[in-house]
Amino acid sequence: MSSAAITSHETEHHGAPPSTCRFGMIIFLLSEAMLFAGLIAAYIVVRGAHQGEWPPTGAPDIGVQWPLTGLNIVMIVNSILLISSSVTFHFAEAAVKKGRSGLLWLFVTIALGAVFLTVQGWEWMHLRHEGMWFPVFSSAEHQYDIFGIYGSTFFAITGFHGMHVLVGLMLILWCALKQMFTNCFTPQRHAALENVGLYWHFVDVVWIVVYTALYVV
């Protein structure tokens, strides 16, 4: 049942074996899932108890409606880009497993993720333009209103997710640069790449939940 113990010399010099790293990553992602579960549960509770219109009168509507608004189309395309970045990362992994560098796919993934983040930033700025922004940053010329919990939950949840995308991007960039300069990922050794992949797929799955909760329902 139990695997052989590893002496600290081995762990220090070679790190834990791939299966152990993978296991640890999954445990960590479980806690990440609970973080988003907390945020989204809070969203469900406050929205369920919300009195009156949703979104509140005067607040810009981000919800999907028919016919699609311009913002709808942008965010749907953006979601498709993020989800396809999971596929491209998978191609990178598959390439590495076949003995190729996988660099091309890694950079495509980075590009897709970066576009996603940029568009997300554009959406924030767009909403700011519509008057939904943090009131604490109001200046004399610009008075903002966060429109109660509508804005609070939107900025907090997409903000938390955006931070995770950013961390994921930096991890993938680190993998790509390592691969470029040291060629360290081989069909036999690519545990780090695999773990970064787990994280990236997780961030994408969370986006599907976030998108459904904030934009669709």
Added chain:
Amino acid sequence: MSVTVAAPSTAHEVEEHSHHKPHWFFHYFWTYDHKMIGLQYLWTALFFLFIGGGLALGVRYQLGFPGAKVPLIGQFLPETLAIDGVIAPGGYNMLVTMHATVMVFFVVMPLLIGAFGNYLIPLKIGAGDMAFPLLNELSYWLYALSGVIVIAAFFVPGGGPASGWTAYAPLSTVASYTGAGAGQSLWAVAIFVNGLSSIAGATNYITTIVNMRAPGMKMFRLPLSVWALFVTAILLIIAVPVLSAAGAMLFFDLNFGTNFFVPIRDGIVTGGQPLLWQHLFWFFGHPEVYIMILPAMGLVSEVMPVFARKPIFGYKAMVIAMVAIGVLGFLVWGHHMFVSGMNVTLSAVFSFSTMFIAVPSAIKTFNWLGTVWKGSIEFTTPMCFALAFVSMFVIGGLSGIFMASTPVDLFIHHTYFIVAHIHYVLFGGSIFAIFAAIYFWFPKMFGRMFNEPLGKVHFFLTFIFFNMTFFPMHNLGLGGMMRRIADPTIYTHLQQLQPMNQISTIGSIGLGLTLIPFFWNIFWSLRNGPKAPNNPWRATTLEWTVSSPPGHGNFPKTPVVHNGPYEYSVPGMEKDYLMQTEVAPEGAQLEAH
């Protein structure tokens, strides 16, 4: 007769084994060795014990002698805390808040999980180190960083957080209510960073326990302390992120103008819900209670069989009870909110699920009794503390049943009865177990024996002063004394109870002074204690097979495990215990396989 597989015959062998001596900085401050990380946690948390204890003395002094100048240090207190040396009502709120925050997040959790988890898990499962040593060290430094942040909260404009350790909204989310906006923000940041440290540690523990056990160390051969830490780590992984999310929302509410917990801002209805904070907080907060008691139960379950010279009674029942407590712990958070205006039917459900937890808790208690029953008990200091743990836990557990019942809770909610309860389980429970564990593993950690008579003095004084401090709180609570009031004497119905408050305060000063024999013992024994042999207690688990303290890499050769962890007084054996690494002699009737 018996063959010891992995034990080095002398400490010298292990010394040779550790091939290089690192620079002192990398030995004490940035180390990948789980034992040193455990000790980092131990010393840091003991330092915070002084801070948390000092804050508690401030609280008790104010309650016992309201309006009197704080002796000795009164004139040095900042204006947010005291005016002319007399504790101010707002300052009292800060003391209460910071006392609980420091004790929960910076003393009890780091001691039980950080110190003993790190030190014991690899040694007890036969591994050289944790699965991710770097992550382990990061987890310690995140903890230290969060400690600095939480202490810094005292020194910002407005003073420390003053909304209680539960930081109930909207008291915590609107700075003007307590006057401590910056302090409350720092509190939220500290809780967030502390949470990262907990998650990093818990990830490491689960991964290590599942993947790095020595050959033959089946899950049902794990010592109960490892099982307890395993269940605890799972609770941490699930519960802590929810608090982190809530803490982040609190921070946003305070600083960015969001409205998660603020129902009305500047006269405009926002849709935020103060009750949401309570739900999120207690979804974390109740499992947190078990996070702080399960490892204590595990540690005590290690100590008791050794000094009763008997196997633990019902090993598997103990494991199942811990898992059951862990699972049920997630279904009971509403019992903190009976008076919050929650749905009455929901109250009944939470009431039932809470009482249900009494079942696995009682299983554990009776199994401890079964363990010492007809044992040949050696009343060493660790054993005294372990027995005190069981008895105090019973008192705390029984008063918990009172609160589980909604109608009774309506009466005692937010009174000192609750304060008595929490201290019986957290001090009488967790801290007594921590003392038991510190004395029990002191020889292993430092290679020296502690002074037994001085340990006994520490035990008896702690036991007496603990009960003197906290038992009157039951009566105070039933007499109607509310929590979180700075001056009980302004209430007519509490004036007659004031002597009890004073008894409690005198007890708490005594309790503070008992730390003198404790630290005297530790520091004196570190230099002058007799050298500890590998296995001073004649215990069976793997850490006792190696030298005291264990060398770099723990085990010169990977140990092979043949038995369960509690083979004491085995019928058919000459020696009264069988190490986990020993092959049982012919005819020995073992407890487990």
